[in-house]
Amino acid sequence: MARRSDHTRDELVAITIDAAWKIVGEDGFAAATARRVAKEIGYAPGTIYNLFGSMDDLYLLVSARTLDTLHEAIAVPDCPGGGGKPADKMKAMAKRYRDFAGEHKNHWIMLFVHNLPDGKAVPTWFGDKVERIFQPLEELLEPFFLPLDQRRRRMAARVLWGSVHGLCFLEATGKIPKVTGNMSSADLVDNLIDTFVAGLERTGI
Amino acid sequence: MARRSDHTRDELVAITIDAAWKIVGEDGFAAATARRVAKEIGYAPGTIYNLFGSMDDLYLLVSARTLDTLHEAIAVPDCPGGGGKPADKMKAMAKRYRDFAGEHKNHWIMLFVHNLPDGKAVPTWFGDKVERIFQPLEELLEPFFLPLDQRRRRMAARVLWGSVHGLCFLEATGKIPKVTGNMSSADLVDNLIDTFVAGLERTGI
DNA sequence: GTTTAAAATGAACATCGTTCAATTACAATG
DNA sequence: CATTGTAATTGAACGATGTTCATTTTAAAC
Numbered sequence: 001m002a003r004r005s006d007h008t009r010d011e012l013v014a015i016t017i018d019a020a021w022k023i024v025g026e027d028g029f030a031a032a033t034a035r036r037v038a039k040e041i042g043y044a045p046g047t048i049y050n051l052f053g054s055m056d057d058l059y060l061l062v063s064a065r066t067l068d069t070l071h072e073a074i075a076v077p078d079c080p081g082g083g084g085k086p087a088d089k090m091k092a093m094a095k096r097y098r099d100f101a102g103e104h105k106n107h108w109i110m111l112f113v114h115n116l117p118d119g120k121a122v123p124t125w126f127g128d129k130v131e132r133i134f135q136p137l138e139e140l141l142e143p144f145f146l147p148l149d150q151r152r153r154r155m156a157a158r159v160l161w162g163s164v165h166g167l168c169f170l171e172a173t174g175k176i177p178k179v180t181g182n183m184s185s186a187d188l189v190d191n192l193i194d195t196f197v198a199g200l201e202r203t204g205i
Numbered sequence: 206m207a208r209r210s211d212h213t214r215d216e217l218v219a220i221t222i223d224a225a226w227k228i229v230g231e232d233g234f235a236a237a238t239a240r241r242v243a244k245e246i247g248y249a250p251g252t253i254y255n256l257f258g259s260m261d262d263l264y265l266l267v268s269a270r271t272l273d274t275l276h277e278a279i280a281v282p283d284c285p286g287g288g289g290k291p292a293d294k295m296k297a298m299a300k301r302y303r304d305f306a307g308e309h310k311n312h313w314i315m316l317f318v319h320n321l322p323d324g325k326a327v328p329t330w331f332g333d334k335v336e337r338i339f340q341p342l343e344e345l346l347e348p349f350f351l352p353l354d355q356r357r358r359r360m361a362a363r364v365l366w367g368s369v370h371g372l373c374f375l376e377a378t379g380k381i382p383k384v385t386g387n388m389s390s391a392d393l394v395d396n397l398i399d400t401f402v403a404g405l406e407r408t409g410i
Numbered sequence: 411g412t413t414t415a416a417a418a419t420g421a422a423c424a425t426c427g428t429t430c431a432a433t434t435a436c437a438a439t440g
Numbered sequence: 441c442a443t444t445g446t447a448a449t450t451g452a453a454c455g456a457t458g459t460t461c462a463t464t465t466t467a468a469a470c
Contacts, residue, residue: 159397166371192364199404
């Protein structure tokens, strides 16, 4: 039996999230079972339920870490010189997103594969973390909208992010048939951004 | 014991797909277990394995029906008069897509939630059905590209479909926080199409 | 040293996909 | 009609899953 003075409760929570994060990264979301996580931290399965209440709550915390890491990867400071067209900055941001999805594929896919059971609602603190993902792009979209037209800018950020996500997801899960030879998801995303931004410019401020 | 002369093997296959389809529609993908489907058709669980080999193979056939129904819903004949801007036609097509996703929510989500185990590859006949989904949109995109520039047109179709899908998926699964009040996924999709088409026109043929 | 409350346990329950020896059903044959 | 042989059907069994909770262990308080 693990001794109760081995770790404080908070330490144990952190250790467990670490373990689950590691298992997901190595063997995928489906491998992060209660028994597997318990074995990894050297405790019994029941302990996880003392700590989190359910596996779903643990999964939510793992996904929270994914969102934090993703946000960190995306929201690098604007290029120092300030040069470069907005579209290029967006493509660079999308590339960082794609790179993240590639490097943390299992964590990233888990964001969309894990769903709470019907009754359970996503807690607001989690929704806030999702919301935060859109902010860096919103800032890049500033030049295309009047200062007071926040609504359209927020909309554009969501449309663009949702679209980039859709393309990456279809590719990562193999749901989209390989297009004619040389056409990667990178090409698709760049094409989306170029065309969308051109549309923004044409539509006018 | 069900009598073996009750149905031919082909009939039994059809009946089983029907049953699985019905269960998914009513109670979601997770409810379509081997035992539940078996009970629904009045056979033992083992029979399903005689027919399909594995639950994954049955799920693939259910998803095939979803793709067929979706294609039918999307590919309605072009409006008779031939009037209307392409962007409007695309919005109408996207609306049919969204409506389908709404009416057959469980079937539609299953398309993306169900994944074959690591080793197993998606059969080509299934990939063809996915491929076919893009065709109606490809045709609507004809006016924007030179006849010989098939590659860019195919790319645009995939970008646009992938994006529409991404927006619908995020909304259907509740992964995107409700935006500021009055901003539905319908608005987001229409905005995407308007801006993207404007971009296509600006980029020029 | 005793008491007590919290922490940790792991067997138990109802599920799941899957396997496969045993059973049943039916057509062909004698 | 009886017999045989084969194909269809079965359901118990296996190793998993998430979850519960009575039981045991631990460490602090008295």
